[in-house]
Amino acid sequence: MLRSALGLTEQGMRNFKRGVFFCTLANLMLFAPIGILFLLVNDFMNHLVNGAELPQLAPYVAGVAAILALIALTQWLEYRNTYGPVYEESARKREGIAEHLRRLPLSFFGRRDLADLTNTIMKDCADQERLFMHVVPQLFGTGISTGIAIVCVLAFDWRLGLAAFWPVPVAFAFMGLLMGLVRRKVEAKERQRLVMADGVQEFLDCAQEIRATNQSEAFLGGLGGKLDEMERRMVASELATGATISSAQAFLKLGIASTVLAGAGLIVAGQVDFMTYFAFLLVVTRVYDPVNVVLQSTAELAEMRHSIKRTNALSAERPMTGATSFAPQGHDLAFEDVSFSYNTGEQVLSGVTFTAREGEVTALVGPSGSGKSTVAKLAARFWDADGGRVTLGGVDVSGVDPETLLSDYAEVFQDVVLFDETVMENIRLGRADATDEEVLAAARAANCDEFVRRMPQGYATRIGENGARLSGGERQRISIARALLKDAPVVLLDEATASLDVENETQVQAALSRLLAGKTVIVIAHRMRTVMSADKIVVLKEGRVAEQGAPAELMSREDGLFRRMAELQGAAADWTV
Numbered sequence: 001m002l003r004s005a006l007g008l009t010e011q012g013m014r015n016f017k018r019g020v021f022f023c024t025l026a027n028l029m030l031f032a033p034i035g036i037l038f039l040l041v042n043d044f045m046n047h048l049v050n051g052a053e054l055p056q057l058a059p060y061v062a063g064v065a066a067i068l069a070l071i072a073l074t075q076w077l078e079y080r081n082t083y084g085p086v087y088e089e090s091a092r093k094r095e096g097i098a099e100h101l102r103r104l105p106l107s108f109f110g111r112r113d114l115a116d117l118t119n120t121i122m123k124d125c126a127d128q129e130r131l132f133m134h135v136v137p138q139l140f141g142t143g144i145s146t147g148i149a150i151v152c153v154l155a156f157d158w159r160l161g162l163a164a165f166w167p168v169p170v171a172f173a174f175m176g177l178l179m180g181l182v183r184r185k186v187e188a189k190e191r192q193r194l195v196m197a198d199g200v201q202e203f204l205d206c207a208q209e210i211r212a213t214n215q216s217e218a219f220l221g222g223l224g225g226k227l228d229e230m231e232r233r234m235v236a237s238e239l240a241t242g243a244t245i246s247s248a249q250a251f252l253k254l255g256i257a258s259t260v261l262a263g264a265g266l267i268v269a270g271q272v273d274f275m276t277y278f279a280f281l282l283v284v285t286r287v288y289d290p291v292n293v294v295l296q297s298t299a300e301l302a303e304m305r306h307s308i309k310r311t312n313a314l315s316a317e318r319p320m321t322g323a324t325s326f327a328p329q330g331h332d333l334a335f336e337d338v339s340f341s342y343n344t345g346e347q348v349l350s351g352v353t354f355t356a357r358e359g360e361v362t363a364l365v366g367p368s369g370s371g372k373s374t375v376a377k378l379a380a381r382f383w384d385a386d387g388g389r390v391t392l393g394g395v396d397v398s399g400v401d402p403e404t405l406l407s408d409y410a411e412v413f414q415d416v417v418l419f420d421e422t423v424m425e426n427i428r429l430g431r432a433d434a435t436d437e438e439v440l441a442a443a444r445a446a447n448c449d450e451f452v453r454r455m456p457q458g459y460a461t462r463i464g465e466n467g468a469r470l471s472g473g474e475r476q477r478i479s480i481a482r483a484l485l486k487d488a489p490v491v492l493l494d495e496a497t498a499s500l501d502v503e504n505e506t507q508v509q510a511a512l513s514r515l516l517a518g519k520t521v522i523v524i525a526h527r528m529r530t531v532m533s534a535d536k537i538v539v540l541k542e543g544r545v546a547e548q549g550a551p552a553e554l555m556s557r558e559d560g561l562f563r564r565m566a567e568l569q570g571a572a573a574d575w576t577v
């Protein structure tokens with residue numbers, strides 16, 4: 001319960017308990033000098049009032065030295081049990097989140113906006129790291145040690161104890177009453193921070209389009225508005241937090257006054273001796289400091305609660321799981337009455353049934369938005385179908401672990417993702433254990449060799465963030481080289497569109513023909529040449545299979561849809577064939 005509220009792993013909780021223990025010990029040790037001072041003053045009073053011997057200072061000095069050593073030891077133990085383990089816990093948590101994200105279905109990434117997700121991984125984890133280092137163990141430790149001190153003091157003299165400590169519950173009750181308001185302000189600030197981060201990310205993502213359409217000023221104006229709102233929310237949050245804490249802390253000061261008054265009254269009535277009164281005055285000057293710390297930290301907890309809630313919500317997302325042993329009978333890929341909708345609820349595929357056979361090229365054609373890319377995504381279990389099933393070699397892919405399944409797939413999509421690494425490493429992504437020779441062979445087969453050798457350091461050239469220095473055709477050939485290296489039995493291919501020039505297109509086609517030989521190929525076809533040379537065509541329209549068959553067969557249908565499309569190709573611009 002507490003572990004989940006604090007968002008800790010099991011090991012983290014064990015370390016946390018140790019941290020709290022040593023923090024409590026360190027705090028209790030800080031009361032010890034008061035005890036020594038009390039004993040010393042008591043001896044002196046005895047000497048002055050009763051004529052007892054002048055106390056020896058040596059034992060007190062030794063006592064103080066021993067206590068200082070003990071304080072140093074307990075603080076060192078507290079430090080060791082909070083700081084180091086917090087870094088480890090933080091690393092564990094980040095690794096856990098990364099591992100979890102790896103297994104989440106793509107539907108999750110569609111639902112969550114990326115700025116929010118980045119915020120959770122980076123800022124929330126860092127916030128928790130800071131708070132678990134500087135605030136939470138100290139909050140618990142101080143709370144416990146102060147509680148122990150209060151019980152001891154009450155046992156010593158309950159009347160003076162009450163006079164000293166009555167403001168403590170009042171201050172906490174006051175905090176409790178206003179915490180709802182503080183939390184709301186903190187959450188509003190955090191929401192606005194996300195809006196802000198979204199705006200900045202959008203600006204960076206669309207910088208080129210914004211400039212091209214002369215929208216920079218308008219866009220920056222909008223961003224400025226979000227920044228102003230952020231500032232307002234931050235001020236409101238700081239104000240609510242600060243005012244609540246200061247007011248609660250002000251209550252505590254009343255305890256000093258009530259102790260002085262009650263003590264004076266009890267002395268006059270002869271119910272308390274001067275030394276007891278003196279001891280209480282010493283305790284009162286010391287005991288409110290840790291309570292102040294607790295009050296301060298309680299407000300910080302409001303912020304932490306928000307960030308823990310978000311990391312916990314992320315961890316609670318259900319990952320995609322499945323069997324890690326996968327033994328398909330061949331590699332025919334079959335869609336059986338498949339229906340599917342994205343999170344929006346709109347039906348994207350309905351009753352889709354077709355088989356892409358091993359050794360054949362199956363071309364998907366249809367208007368923009370008819371569901372071709374969605375079919376390709378379902379084939380590789382990037383998403384799970386809502387109805388019907390997708391099978392590979394007779395095995396339902398929804399029962400197979402996504403990573404195991406994907407080892408049988410190679411994808412060449414239009415939006416090729418490249419990393420700011422060397423060309424060699426970008427190709428090696430196809431198969432991590434490939435040797436340099438194998439990478440070079442794949443690059444040659446994908447017609448990358450010529451343009452790579454023209455680069456300053458050849459295969460050792462870094463290609464810039466997302467391959468910014470490469471043309472569309474070059475990027476696609478790198479992606480084909482990756483797929484060749486992987487040599488998976490199923491290839492999903494989203495053909496490049498008109499962005500390729502003639503030379504590039506010829507090179508890409510030659511590379512593709514090597515990649516596709518003997519594989520189960522699903523191609524989202526954009527060129528007539530590909531469509532006509534496919535073994536089978538599946539025509540999609542509004543998420544349904546309108547027609548399917550060999551190109552010649554579909555062309556021979558008098559009033560067939562595909563035939564009409566092919567004939568009207570020039571006029572019907574929105575059909576991708």
Ligand SMILES: Nc1ncnc2c1ncn2[C@@H]1O[C@H](COP(=O)(O)OP(=O)(O)OP(=O)(O)O)[C@@H](O)[C@H]1O
Binds near residue numbers: 348367368
């Ligand atoms: N991640 C997503 N979330 C919500 N809806 C989506 C998502 N991806 C696609 N869609 C919707 O699903 C429908 C089918 O899209 P899909 O990309 O499969 O079509 P397509 O035939 O490949 O289109 P195009 O030829 O333009 O690439 C469209 O209405 C699209 O808006």
